[in-house]
Amino acid sequence: xxxxxxxxxxxxxxxxxxxxxxxxxxxxxxxxxxxxxxxxxxxxxxxxxxxxxxxxxxxxxxxxxxxxxxxxxxxxxxxxxxxxxxxxxxxxxxxxxxxxxxxxxxxxxxxxxxxxxxxxxxxxxxxxxxxxxxxxxxxxxxxxxxxxxxxxxxxxxxxxxxxxxxxxxxxxxxxxxxx
Numbered sequence: 001x002x003x004x005x006x007x008x009x010x011x012x013x014x015x016x017x018x019x020x021x022x023x024x025x026x027x028x029x030x031x032x033x034x035x036x037x038x039x040x041x042x043x044x045x046x047x048x049x050x051x052x053x054x055x056x057x058x059x060x061x062x063x064x065x066x067x068x069x070x071x072x073x074x075x076x077x078x079x080x081x082x083x084x085x086x087x088x089x090x091x092x093x094x095x096x097x098x099x100x101x102x103x104x105x106x107x108x109x110x111x112x113x114x115x116x117x118x119x120x121x122x123x124x125x126x127x128x129x130x131x132x133x134x135x136x137x138x139x140x141x142x143x144x145x146x147x148x149x150x151x152x153x154x155x156x157x158x159x160x161x162x163x164x165x166x167x168x169x170x171x172x173x174x175x176x177x178x179x
Contacts, residue, residue, distance in 0.1 A: 031137055036127045039140040039165035039172040043125055046076040046109065046174070050119035052147060058116035062090040065117055069110065078168050078175045085110075089117070103151040108161040108177050111150045120150045128162065139166035139175065 029037075049072070050056065057068035066086035074082050088106050097104070100114030111120045124145035131139035142163045146152070152159070164176035 032130055035130060035137040035140055035172075039142060040125055040127065042076065042165060042172040043142060043144075043163065043174070046073065047121055049073060049076075050121070052119065052121035054119045055116040056110070056119055060093075062093045065089050065093065069117060073109075076174055078166060078173045081174050081176065084176075105146075105151045108144055108146065108163060108179070113151070120147055122161075123147050131164070131166070137167075139164060139172070141165075 056072055057065050059065040059068060066089040069085060069089060070077075070082050077085065085107060089110075092104050092106050092112065098114070099112040103111065103113040105111050105120070106117065108122060109120055111118050122144040126143045126145075128141035128143050130137050131141060142165060144161045144163050146159060146161060148159070162178040163174055164178075165172040166175035167173075168175075
């Protein structure tokens with residue numbers, strides 16, 4: 001009887017250890033790795049929304065164009081970044097700019113070459129750094145390689161952008177872009 005209890009105890013202990021090892025292997029990612037993976041996944045979902053060169057809106061009205069971009073892609077942005085895009089779209093459309101003669105990059109995923117605001121699908125993503133507050137990871141900085149066939153930002157090398165992804169609730173969203 002004692003022998004049987006010892007065997008059951010050892011088997012129970014081994015089962016618990018195996019369960020802990022299995023849980024750690026699948027769910028026990030380092031918080032830094034998890035934040036990196038979640039922020040890259042969020043950006044990839046944005047990039048998978050449209051094909052490269054696909055027109056998002058042809059509106060000539062700045063408010064309508066900004067509204068269309070935000071309506072179609074706003075779930076990937078913090079409120080702050082959505083406001084910035086609205087301003088960038090409006091500024092790009094000032095003075096009735098002829099985008100056919102003077103194409104423009106509005107932000108890292110949006111260009112206008114004359115036939116409307118087009119999706120500019122970046123060609124690569126690399127993790128840069130983690131953004132922390134105390135011990136808590138609040139965001140990540142990702143480096144995005146821009147497509148070479150699209151216009152670049154004025155006064156920029158035009159080949160890459162730094163995208164700041166911040167936690168908004170439980171999801172990572174685009175919060176800032178540096179060219």
